[in-house]
Amino acid sequence: MTKMAEIRDLAIGDLAKRTDTKVQTIRYYEEIGLLPAPTRSLGNQRVYGESSLRRLAFIRHARDLGFSIDAIRELLKLSDHPDLPCDDADGIARRHLDEVEDRIKRLRALEKELKRMLAEHRDHGGRIADCKVIEVLSDHSLCGHSH
Amino acid sequence: MTKMAEIRDLAIGDLAKRTDTKVQTIRYYEEIGLLPAPTRSLGNQRVYGESSLRRLAFIRHARDLGFSIDAIRELLKLSDHPDLPCDDADGIARRHLDEVEDRIKRLRALEKELKRMLAEHRDHGGRIADCKVIEVLSDHSLCGHSH
DNA sequence: ATGGAACCTAAAGCCACTAGAGCTACAAGA
DNA sequence: TCTTGTAGCTCTAGTGGCTTTAGGTTCCAT
Incomplete structure (x- = not known):
């Protein structure tokens, strides 16, 4: 089985392209705490890795499909603590389905x-x-x- | 054939109830020129008639279904000048259908x-x-x- | 070494409302 | 007539989810 090389050291522009997001929007997500602040290069530029890419992809798809930032925040919080029961996620999904x-x-x-x-x-x-x-x-x- | 009595002298709150709109939203529509400024009572309160009701109902349904204020403005402009060809309305409708x-x-x-x-x-x-x-x-x- | 693209921060702007403060008008009951 | 409560008035600020602008700095290819 061929293992994909891990994706490393993406500049904000690369991340933007891969997730079809504007650069400013990524910075905005960081500002409001949806994305963690990434490490910086010597010249103070943001450097992202694969986990950021996955997290942002999740956010974008959820947004695209109409989830609010707050709902996404909840879902992310849940996924950051995967040992909790997930009735909450279920509730969010159910409410969203009705809508x-x-x-x-x-x-x-x-x-x-x-x-x-x-x-x-x-x-x-x-x-x-x-x-x-x-x-x-x-x-x-x-x-x-x-x- | 029984003719409906014309609706007259609605206060802003009545209009709001009939169109499921918030009072402030009605005032906002007036401010941005979607609704014409109605006549006022002696005490400076807005008094609406049937045409306002119809116009606002139109606006609300269109908004509810995803038309932008600008698209609505165009449609209203067309309906305010009914002697013009309506390719424009057609175009708006078509663009919206795709979306x-x-x-x-x-x-x-x-x-x-x-x-x-x-x-x-x-x-x-x-x-x-x-x-x-x-x-x-x-x-x-x-x-x-x-x- | 240099030109241009991509990056940085901070602040303002946008859309379509929504909410709040502080005031005035009106309708119904005592 | 007075009072009380609801509904109205203007003006201003806040909201969500970005987007734009201004004024710089860094990176990279030639």
Whole structure:
């Protein structure tokens, strides 16, 4: 079995590229304590290793999928103390699932309307007078919940 | 055919309740020019009519579904000048549709993972050491795009 | 040795609200 | 009529999650 060479000595820019993050965002994560302060080179530049890369990859994926910084902080805290029971992580995941499902539902309603609008529009290639964009979006029926 | 009585003389709080918006948010929309400044009572309180209600309902639904204030501003501008061709509205709708579809796709991937995690979790109701929440989220395969 | 890219810090700006302080108006009951 | 409580008013500051800007320093290839 071939073992991957460990990744070492990444400059902040390299880390940024590998995780599709902006350099400033990495520094910001350090500032707010999501990423530990890395060692520095003689010239005071940040030098990262593989663990930073993994941690940042985790953060970015979680952010990308809609977890808040606070939720991520909790998850990271849990993963930093892996001998605790993980009902908390479970709770976070469950709460997030509810929200995700709700969002999907509402986005699908919007998707449908946008498609319908674009199709109708093509047919009698129109003027705003006939255009339903605004109507559709002020229509109450679109919003799934009851208010 | 029974014609609805027109809605008149809503206080800002009534408008807020009917549109599920905070009072401050309504004032904020006025400040940034999304809602026109309404007439005032003798005591300097805002008094709204039906058109404000419709306009705000539109804004809220659009916001709720992810349209930016700027996109909404454009749509409202178009609806305020209904004699112009509406290719612009079409463009906005189309751009938004792409984004909506992308978001749905990624949310579905997340939904699937969250469900899988929760299920596994229930099985050997565990400690974080066995817990896949963190693993799953640092895993590259979850992100659809290529980086 | 030098030019340019990449790094550094500190501070301000952005979006879309949200909350707070300190005040005034109005409607309902005693 | 007085009072009391709710809702309104303006103005300012705070929030989350970055992004931008200013004014430098360091690194590396030629």
